[in-house]
Amino acid sequence: MSHTPEEFKPLFAKIDELKPKFIERLKKAVSIPGVSGDESLRSEVVKTAYFLKDELIKLGAQDIQIKELGLQPPPVSTKGLELPPIVLSRFGNDPSKKTVLVYGHYDVQPALLEDGWDTDPFTLTEKNNVLYGRGASDDKGPVIGWLNAIEAHKELGLELPVNLITVFEGMEESGSLGLDELIRQEAKNYFKVVDAVTISDNYWLGTTKPVLTYGLRGVNYYQVEIKGPGSDLHSGLFGGIVAEPLNDLVKILATLVDTNGQILIKGIDEQVAPLTKEEDELYNDIEYDVKDLNQATNSDTALYQSKKDILQHRWRYPSLSIHGIEGAFYEPGAKTVIPAKVIGKFSIRTVPNISSDDLTKLVIDHINNEFVKLKSPNKINASLIHDGDYWISNPHNENFTAASKATEAVWGIKPDLTREGGSIPITLTFEKELGTDVLLLPLGRGDDGAHSTNEKIDVSNYIEGVKTLSAYLHYYGKGN
């Protein structure tokens, strides 16, 4: 490839040469059905941890630690269910080198052939240069990708340009139980000298252009409980003579956001960081179109038609979604119930500079004010269920610049700088606890179907991804 810098030619050639071995390694990883959300498969999740340990040993890792996290806290169906361990390892401990911590997860989402997979989800299957299998892209592909990068260096007799710490967890698809605590514990121990954290666990925006991700929205999840009668009532006997909680609730929920997605709760817009010209320009080059959105939703329900509007409302403006109602009738068919107590659930995606506490005050006040207007004899209680902060990094810092150069060296194109609408809470934990920059460096494409049937990673993404990870370490190691 003409754009490959001279210095990387031997390394990239070695990676190409090892391609069959790399695919074989991913195949072995995929073959272990380590679904963290399925308690009956917990031993398979643990087995995956030990598979990684063996691979790390073969690659010459030092100080491999299998960090046990104890019993899974309730609710849990299996008595005494152990959490899968976190696997730590270290490659190099040279004080003259920078230290990069790479994080990935070895557990996967559930997958059954009968869900509609075209091939067995736990048998990595290559068709037309695409590798199909559960975890191929989320997140076994990237985890094995790091190991491949190390192996390529080893085979070539090339020293790693940085000290590398690997952190592989097995509960990411089930709430990352125990991980925050471990990061806190090891911040001054195993992770004492970490200069940068890189997470490869998201996706390109589309299918053709590599990206680096520098922002995530946060999420504040709320519930509104309205209760009236002491127990559910029959609408024949009581319809028309009692105040119905569900009637109050739909009226409250109807005041939250308009059909165009504009949040109707006053005071939130004012908290959003103004869009600067510089930030706005970041969107100019990004490859995206309303067609991509409509294709992803398989519908014609886009609220915006222009690329900038769509991406900015996905990444840098807050949004409010109503998720459902607990306590009301939800089955198919007809039931003439007046629910006695209903709980509406909605969440707000947060962005700079919304403060969670301020937001919650605005939300609760809004709901209580709207409820007062209804003059209902029912009782209301609105509350925050949980919150997770937004994350934003400087896409021009040393870490991102190294990844950008690496991308260009491999793909011959500058990556798009993207944000994501969802949250990856661990990003914030690493940043806060280790006090370092975090980079999100995805390998897979936007259509990989991470949590869906027929999850895949393109062979080119997998192999060029190994090159990108390798080149990134070099650029970062030498200070670009």
Place this chain on the structure above:
Amino acid sequence: MSHTPEEFKPLFAKIDELKPKFIERLKKAVSIPGVSGDESLRSEVVKTAYFLKDELIKLGAQDIQIKELGLQPPPVSTKGLELPPIVLSRFGNDPSKKTVLVYGHYDVQPALLEDGWDTDPFTLTEKNNVLYGRGASDDKGPVIGWLNAIEAHKELGLELPVNLITVFEGMEESGSLGLDELIRQEAKNYFKVVDAVTISDNYWLGTTKPVLTYGLRGVNYYQVEIKGPGSDLHSGLFGGIVAEPLNDLVKILATLVDTNGQILIKGIDEQVAPLTKEEDELYNDIEYDVKDLNQATNSDTALYQSKKDILQHRWRYPSLSIHGIEGAFYEPGAKTVIPAKVIGKFSIRTVPNISSDDLTKLVIDHINNEFVKLKSPNKINASLIHDGDYWISNPHNENFTAASKATEAVWGIKPDLTREGGSIPITLTFEKELGTDVLLLPLGRGDDGAHSTNEKIDVSNYIEGVKTLSAYLHYYGKGN
């Protein structure tokens, strides 16, 4: 009792004398756990039918027929599940006498000791002159009550004053499957000569005053389906950039009825029969208070404070209740889903002179108009799921007058003339198919807990009820 008319003294004395036997008969009936909604107990339901058949034989019934209804239609878990039969019998066939058809059901609601019963639900237990047991009031008490009335006449050597046809079904608690069809079939056969139909399967309004019931509201059940994205979406990725069906739906549902229970769909009020002075006066003597309502709902959620307002809005005005939403998140906890398709469910209780077709047109038009205002790219489809007509009778006709006199003869007080907010569809079927007046003549009290734990019938209601049924037959037989 001083108010007992001379003519009934021997009959009532006989009924008092037979009290232990009547309680024993009810005990036997209650001991068979014929829960029609529990497929595993279907054989017990059938057993109850044959128990009744044996009792009818002992009492000298003629032409007893066990009407098989074939297989229960889907959905059903048990393959080849037979419906419980309808038990028909006849006492007398004298062309010079009037013929009264009495209907009751021998199946019951589910009941488990661990649901919170103080005594075994299938062992009729007397405590402080109250008989506790599943079916004691709904509807084995009244069914056995008719048999007791027949027995009292037989023991006394007293001829029944009318020809009596008994119709006992075993699927009332599960939709009365097969009953409508059987009534149609037998309208010109077994039920050829029926002058009046009497159903004892509802309750006094309160706990102290007997009632006769002359009206029922109908019900039209609607659903509003709104669909947008092709499949459920993650609110992190898509929140703020797609039109969310659930957001549209809560806005539509919020336009249906106000917090005071006033239906906001235009044109419905105009269809409601005006309240005449005569009808309004029927409410004057009824024993009821807002305290009764608040006690029944175990809350302070009454929309009206005056007796008349409450009862008229329960019985003679329409009401609209929102029941729930299918397709949205409904479990405890938090889920950040944007549901792709949601179906709101609500129903309208109908009253004279609302026409179901006209109502449906108003409802669908209203919903479609409100949806147009939202300018949403989602798709809406509002439809009627099912409807059942209201029923109203003349509370001063021959049948009601006979029952009113009977009540006075037993209780020394004129019964309250009530309606009910719910529907008993079979009432309409009898009226339409047989072309006769129908009377609802309840035995139990408003606090009997028909579908609840610790269902009961007071011994006085049970025994005085047998007297009332007996006296009613006499008054009706002789044309009052």
